[in-house]
Amino acid sequence: MISGCCNIYNFSDLSSFPLTTGIYSVSGCANAKNLVGQVKRVDGGMRGRWMEHRRNLIGNNHSNQIIQNSFNIHSGDCFKFVLLEECSVDKIDDREKYWINYLQSDSKANGWNMRDG
DSSP: OSSSSSSEETTTOTTTTOOEEEEEEEEETOOOOOEEEEOSSSSHHHHHHHHHHHHHHTOOOOOOOEEEEEEEEEEEEEEEEEEEEEGGGGGGGHHHHHHHHHTTSHHHHHHHHSSOO
């Protein structure tokens, strides 16, 4: 889990999510792995993206089978949505790569990212 830097939201928490663009992480508490992603769309912002992740995980239909398997084993209570950074769309690709590299979330030992951004 990322400590001291960010806004952290529980799996079931939707009301306080920001409607902004930026970089996020889905973090699992059982294994401390992260999936780093970006939100470019303004409609729904981070809240919309988290709702999409939740819907896919609950429906056993997430595109990343590794995070889906972890969810199936540990349940939603073990997952957090972390707002790593709000940023403009023109910087979003570079910032996503930065966070994937910083958290090493593209390595099997540390994360669920399939590529470096």
